[in-house]
Amino acid sequence: MRIGELSRRSGVPVPTIKYYLREGLLAAGELTSPNQAHYGPGHERRLRLIRALLDVGGLSLAAIGEVLQAMDDPGQPVHEVLGAAADRVTPTGGEAAGPELEDAREEVAELLRRRGWQADGR
Structure with missing residues (x-):
């Protein structure tokens, strides 16, 4: 899935996903072109974990x-x-x-x- 779909499925805004990528909290997706990447279910799970640790865990x-x-x-x-x-x-x-x-x-x-x-x- 592309970053927009990852955002939709995880409920995390695209700019936040990009921030997590820059900070190393989320692994980069598989590049499909110089400026596009494919993200899998593991990325979605990782985003949900990050949000749970942030929102619920404080x-x-x-x-x-x-x-x-x-x-x-x-x-x-x-x-x-x-x-x-x-x-x-x-x-x-x-x-x-x-x-x-x-x-x-x-x-x-x-x-x-x-x-x-x-x-x-x-």
């Missing part, structure tokens, strides 16, 4: 970059990736404070239980 773009870097490291154990994310989530939950934050925490806790993973609660 992370700064710098902190999101650190979390994504940990995720992209194939030698990084899953619990360390989860720890990198958990350590950077603001206690207030950014704009999602209140019932939404509690729902998100419960959903994460349930996911961890189902996977048999443990978080140290730092």
